[in-house]
Amino acid sequence: MSEHARRLALDSFFASVQVKALRQIEFAVKHREEALDILQDAMMRLAQKYSGQQSEWPMLFQRIIQNAIRDWYRRQKVRSIMSWFGSSEEIEHVVPESAEAAPDKQHAKMRSIEQALQSLPHRQQQAFILRAWWGYDTEEAAAAMACSAGSVKTHYSRALHKLRELLEHEWIAEDT
Amino acid sequence: MSRQDDKFVEAVVQELDESSTMLDAETQSRLLEMRRSALAQVPARSHKSRRPLVLALAGSCCAAILSVFIYFGSVSNSDLEAIDDMELLFAGEDLEMLQDQDLEFYLWLETQESEVSVEDS
Numbered sequence: 001m002s003e004h005a006r007r008l009a010l011d012s013f014f015a016s017v018q019v020k021a022l023r024q025i026e027f028a029v030k031h032r033e034e035a036l037d038i039l040q041d042a043m044m045r046l047a048q049k050y051s052g053q054q055s056e057w058p059m060l061f062q063r064i065i066q067n068a069i070r071d072w073y074r075r076q077k078v079r080s081i082m083s084w085f086g087s088s089e090e091i092e093h094v095v096p097e098s099a100e101a102a103p104d105k106q107h108a109k110m111r112s113i114e115q116a117l118q119s120l121p122h123r124q125q126q127a128f129i130l131r132a133w134w135g136y137d138t139e140e141a142a143a144a145m146a147c148s149a150g151s152v153k154t155h156y157s158r159a160l161h162k163l164r165e166l167l168e169h170e171w172i173a174e175d176t
Numbered sequence: 177m178s179r180q181d182d183k184f185v186e187a188v189v190q191e192l193d194e195s196s197t198m199l200d201a202e203t204q205s206r207l208l209e210m211r212r213s214a215l216a217q218v219p220a221r222s223h224k225s226r227r228p229l230v231l232a233l234a235g236s237c238c239a240a241i242l243s244v245f246i247y248f249g250s251v252s253n254s255d256l257e258a259i260d261d262m263e264l265l266f267a268g269e270d271l272e273m274l275q276d277q278d279l280e281f282y283l284w285l286e287t288q289e290s291e292v293s294v295e296d297s
Contacts, residue, residue: 010215040214164184
């Protein structure tokens with residue numbers, strides 16, 4: 001494959017996954033700007049190191065994203081410990097913009113999904129997003145999350161249970 | 177997973193897909209910019225495949241220069257002395273030479289050589 005063709009293929013790969021990836025990261029970090037920064041780094045890393053491995057781009061990209069989210073959580077933990085010791089720096093959580101503007105019923109439903117997803121523990125949230133939204137099977141999700149298939153099954157099952165608990169009740173209440 | 181679970185997941189995924197189509201223009205232009213920056217990071221094609229060609233060319237050049245030297249017989253005595261000097265310089269020096277008794281020997285050798293050269297002249 002020529003260099004030009006490789007760049008075009010990578011560009012179309014990024015274009016096909018960028019929005020979903022951005023939303024996925026946004027659910028995890030709860031902040032649009034932070035999510036954009038993480039996505040930018042992930043794109044750059046994939047382009048810089050793995051541009052020659054086209055067949056593996058989806059898995060590699062997801063693995064990079066998962067690592068970046070985990071690093072972000074670690075940094076947040078350190079920051080929260082620092083703030084506990086008296087630092088003035090505080091963690092800011094901002095609801096995604098799409099959820100802020102929620103004038104109608106459809107938007108309200110979306111907002112409730114976003115809030116429910118954000119309320120899940122990180123691993124459960126990512127297991128659900130990978131399995132349900134990205135359509136990964138258990139093994140693929142396990143590879144992306146760097147854990148066992150058994151863990152993915154457990155996280156997914158708990159996430160599903162929790163989401164049903166949170167959303168079905170709300171959706172029924174909205175419909176009545 | 178039960179059938180109810182499937183239906184629930186389907187409903188959630190549908191909402192998520194729909195929400196992904198409602199991205200604001202500013203974020204979309206940011207994403208385009210990010211893609212461009214990322215593509216600029218793609219390393220240029222490796223030059224490994226050209227390496228044998230470069231080596232072959234370099235080898236041919238060296239061989240050509242050497243054959244010109246040999247053909248025209250331009251390797252003079254002074255050049256050969258220079259090669260000898262280089263050999264001496266690159267040879268590992270024996271540190272024992274620096275000991276006192278050896279120094280006396282080398283001083284004696286030098287006087288002998290200078291006497292021989294005076295007699296020759």
